[in-house]
Amino acid sequence: MDNPQLLRIQENLKLLKLNRTSQQLELLLQEASKNEVSYSDFLDKLLQEELSLKCEKQMALNTALAKLPFIKTLEAFDFSFQPSIDPKIVRELATCSFIDRAENLVLLGPPGVGKSHLSVALGLKAIQKKYRTLFTPAAALIVNLNKAYAENRLEEKLKYYCVPKLLIIDEIGYVPVDVHGAHLLFQLISRRYERGSIIL
Secondary structure, X not given: OOOHHHHHHHHHHHHOOOHHHHHHHHHHHHHHHHOOOOXXXXXXXXHHHHHHHHHHHHHHHHHHHHOOOOOOXXXXXXXXXXXXXXXXXXXXXXOOXXXXXXXXXXXXXXXXXXXXXXXHHHHHHHHHOOOOEEEEEHHHHHHHHHHHHHOOOHHHHHHHHHOOOEXXXXXXXXXXXXHHHHHHXXXXXXXXXXXXXXXX
């Protein structure tokens, strides 16, 4: 690319952090010329591409910040394997309206029936809808709260767990909790009451 105008456009795109367009500028211009695309259609396509890239990056970042143990979607959930779960209720939960209302969700059942899969899949739906989400195993949560209490940082740790609009606490029934741990967990749940949703 030895055209000074194109070089300047490419530099400006980089300064504006429009990286996808900057990298594909020559190809995009050739396609637009070949297909006789109007200026507004060309600009619309460029902006859609950049927006798509930014959304992908934001989704990847929010998924990483959520600390999900694995990525499993609702679409991959086998409802025939678990006929006691009503797909209509799960589809309603996937709209995340329960998060809008700061309601909580409790998934009960023996090991291996898909509770963690569903909670992670609902967490992914929440992330897609731009809700800040955090996943934690119950054992790690209680250890972290106890440690923060011992270090006189409980308030700070409670705030950390109260920030996400959706907090997923996994394996809560599998961990014996002493009285002090139960008290700390109760503090967290009462702090989040009507402010943020919890999936247990």
